[in-house]
Amino acid sequence: MTKRFQLVPCLAALICSGALLAPAPARAEEGMWTFDNPPLKQLQDKYHFTPSKEWLDHVRLSSVRLNDGGSGSFVSPHGLLLTNHHVARGQLQKNSTPEHDYLRDGFYAATPEQEMKSPDLEINVLVSMENVTSRVAAALRGARTPEAQFAARRAAMAGIERESQQKTGLRSDVVTLYQGGEYWLYRYKKYTDVRLVFAPEQQIAFFGGDSDNFTYPRYDLDMALFRVYEDGKPIDSKDYLKWNPKGAANNELVFVSGHPGSTARSDTVAQLEYVRDTALPNRIKILGSRIAVLQKYSAQGAEQALQAGSQIFNLANSYKAFEGEAKGLRDNSIMDKKRQEEADFKAKVVANPEWKAAYGSAWDAIAEAEKKMTGRAREVFYRALDSQLLSLASTIVDYVAEIKKPDGERLDGYHDSQLDSLKYRLFSPAPIYSGMDIARLAGSLELSLSELGPGDPYLRAVLNGRAPQQAAADLVNGTKMADPAVRRKLVDGGQAAVDASTDPMIVVARKLDPQRRELIKWTEDNVESVTQRAGEQLGRARFAVYGKSTYPDATFTLRLSYGQMKGYPMNGTEAPYKTTFYGLYDRAYSFDLASPFNLPPRYLEVRSRLDLATPLDCVTTNDIVGGNSGSPVINRNAELVGLIFDGNIESLVGDFVYDGETNRSVAVHTAAMAEALRKIYNAQRLVNELMGQ
């Protein structure tokens, strides 16, 4: 399965995203292109195809972003939305009970009335894009220092967002592209009434489990169908992708329209070294610890296992992804290539006196900032404690303080334009499991204690003399944060209510607040402001040197990638461009049906009715990363031929570099979805709707 976007809780955005600098010129099939700048020349040269404006608008408006960290698309005129099971997984779990285990058994709404509301899923459709680079640039005039520019930039972006939201009522985000080479205002139509229509059993969606995750050949039906409602009725999704049950042929041109989360392809070598030597090792250590904590919790019983399942699933996914990234960065050939690219770029910049003066200092500035960051990295990583309730309390403490400031001066996440989505999550009625939260908090306190030592003031504020387990139990058992009404009341009561609260989690969050703010401020002043300015310099330098011939690093905004259905060299032989249902049964019986290669009962019962040669999964050369999960794969007629759900093991280094020889995205084939809905799930209602019948 594909990496999910930002699964590691972050204190400051830069820790999870290495995406700061401008990319090298794009190679064949490479690229996550913005819809305002599709790779027309490459498409025409290689495939003799030029998408029209109507084609691009239609595909964009058929594409959907999910706040659970994935992508999707409309696949019928009545708001039917296709995405991955693993993107829907959180909602499935939140709706599950010991009596109704939708993860184990799947879900199918045989009638419209049975379609099941998701507790806190928000989806966004990108309805307009506007280049606001000159407005942001104008705001920076007069600001001299990186810190002053940082503040001015933040204020300008928040202002543009607020103005847009007030004028249009649409979710409005100013997006930084090309590391600040461009700024764009993206407006989204937002939907929050999203109902589950169909999901298969987790065991077939994620057949092969963590073992097969990020690999290919693959045999997963990683799909889910939602329906988007507004005012209690399914929306009219005028723009939707027509279903092509035949899929695409070997070597056929295909596109992926979705939301790659973040890449760091134009990071400087200094930044990559920070990621390789500091960020990734710490992330991997933290994830390993969290997984171990949750596995121990799961072992306590079936209910605990159900509660922790999604978390473990996501963490294990990130763990394997980070390990793949780390392996990629330890590969000297990749780093040597990066060094070479940087040397070439730098040589071109310094050869031109004007460019040299404007941009030449950027590399050293970034290297210096990364060095400073390394000095406080342990605090950044190990002060991020793992507790849903503490996280909610901290958000409330921040909220009431930030909301009093002028919009432009607030911390990121608390701008006017972001408040609706923030509150939607903050007041989510989704259950919070106190036993699990105790385990998580205690586990992360223990790890942090061993890393930062007992003298760390942040940890002392939480522990207050208690052992981690005791502190976690006291806090979780004493707090009322699990109740959305309590959270709402505190937010409504503002600073006074929060100051007066004796809820132990709020009390701790208040104590931690100055330290958290100090670290964020320090990071902004010493690292983010510097790398933002240097990033802008390098972004402009790249435009100057190479022209706008390329795509910006991924930012969890809508992108179009092109490629082909295509196998690749693997394991000494060839991986085929598709797999079949035969392969599903082969892999299951090859492991004697042992977990994670067991099959849901239905698959043993209906086997003889299936056409086993039906394509199941497939691979394409499209350039995707985490966040693309659930993206549609479409042909040149904008017909749906597949559903992205993963990248292969060779794609894990894709955050830093794209290798068209072996980097593959993995998709569910439309033929498999139709065969399964029809013959395994008897979901004829959906088949008819998908086929337009």
Add this chain to the structure above:
Amino acid sequence: MTKRFQLVPCLAALICSGALLAPAPARAEEGMWTFDNPPLKQLQDKYHFTPSKEWLDHVRLSSVRLNDGGSGSFVSPHGLLLTNHHVARGQLQKNSTPEHDYLRDGFYAATPEQEMKSPDLEINVLVSMENVTSRVAAALRGARTPEAQFAARRAAMAGIERESQQKTGLRSDVVTLYQGGEYWLYRYKKYTDVRLVFAPEQQIAFFGGDSDNFTYPRYDLDMALFRVYEDGKPIDSKDYLKWNPKGAANNELVFVSGHPGSTARSDTVAQLEYVRDTALPNRIKILGSRIAVLQKYSAQGAEQALQAGSQIFNLANSYKAFEGEAKGLRDNSIMDKKRQEEADFKAKVVANPEWKAAYGSAWDAIAEAEKKMTGRAREVFYRALDSQLLSLASTIVDYVAEIKKPDGERLDGYHDSQLDSLKYRLFSPAPIYSGMDIARLAGSLELSLSELGPGDPYLRAVLNGRAPQQAAADLVNGTKMADPAVRRKLVDGGQAAVDASTDPMIVVARKLDPQRRELIKWTEDNVESVTQRAGEQLGRARFAVYGKSTYPDATFTLRLSYGQMKGYPMNGTEAPYKTTFYGLYDRAYSFDLASPFNLPPRYLEVRSRLDLATPLDCVTTNDIVGGNSGSPVINRNAELVGLIFDGNIESLVGDFVYDGETNRSVAVHTAAMAEALRKIYNAQRLVNELMGQ
């Protein structure tokens, strides 16, 4: 498929075999053990199993070596012999005609009368083993220089072989084990009336072709059945392996009894560096050239394609194997480990004054010899011309000269005890295709010309002023060597007949003879004699330091290996311990039935009748290399559970090092053979015989 033993024609044995020195102590599951020294302690400790003497004798006498370069076993009391299709391939091709293409269509003798004689297949059964180390050692006393020792050793070994053969009538080989730490007299019962009973279509035996070769998961039915006759009747094979149609369970203890060709696990670092930097790059270049020559020849028509098929098949197999070995040796972690082992061993030797005096100079002596070898390596590699007819002529020229000498002074291959087998091959009635021989000879002359230059006296003797193509055509078209009767007449006529011959191939072979002998003599005096003596020193040193706790390097003699049915980490996930018929169809349809993943027509016709969950292939941790092709896999009851046919891609470095984590042997499962014989080939007669019914 497994590497075949010695596919590259060799001028001197050492060029193809790097096996000269004593191995490090064996690790878990590692080892190709001689039947006189099975790993009893390891088996008892890990598996609580101790094979009895009867068990060992029974397994040894059920095991068979084929002179086509593979292994096999008796599987019925009536001489039925199981081996790989790819071991039988040469015989199948020699019996094929444009009208009867047994490679394409397979072969099944529905009645005993239809069983089909193989033109030149010889099989050997190891009937006794005798330690003759002291006899060889005694012969060396008094010989001081390496050259004198070399001659004395050769004379002693030939004498022992001759004496044994005269006394017993059995094929008798003195085998050098532990690099001369031990010498053993192996006596073989030899059979030459070997008839084909069953072979499937090449396309299912080698499904996936060169792409899937040396890889796993795998879906090949790489089997063939012969029957061994004597005096026109099937032999009574009292010792044979009982068929176990269930195969072995996951993690079950299994053994492989077969003939690993050659390994170089105890080569010194200097020897490995020679292999890495000189031998392998040249072998790969030569193979690449020969494959290209034969592919061009094949493209001329269907008949040419049929003639060249086996050659290309074998060369491509070696090419992929050598590339895997080269990759392994370029892996610094492997070489570093070898350096570390050598340093440890050396430190222990020099720490003991007595050992130091006796063995301490061996490493430097070998390094010096390898350096000398490098100086003449180009001659060794590029004077080995590729022509079956020239090779026959050269053998005849050598034969009549060698036969006049005392046995002990002859070149290896011409000792009395070796003459029967030599003549069997020399007088083989198998067809020789003159068009192909012209192409091969011309191609290798061109390559050698570009490597050695037109001034090389060896090439000048062949070309005699002509272009390679012309010279090859003149020689091949002018010679009568293709006729076995002509060859026999020359041999019978002795030196006088050869001297008088005007056959152009004999004339050239005579001209080349002094140069060939000079190079062989130089190599013996400067390299072989030195490395043999140093090898003996190190072999004894290892016994002194580590005791006889290990196995000798492979020598194409019978060995027993133990291991488990077991998957392994692969491609970011797990490879299962077995595959199924489902997987065969998956892989075929995943490639839309395109070659080399097409299926023979039968497999499409009978599909619905098959139990697709039947295991097809499987992997074990047994330590095998090329030459083990066709070896039986047996359980602790000595029942047949599988048929070795390959190693995985990770096993290619097995010539130098064994890694139990990922090194796997690949076998056909007994269940698959039974299912196929019964339902696909309707070979009920054979099923009954195999099942003992």
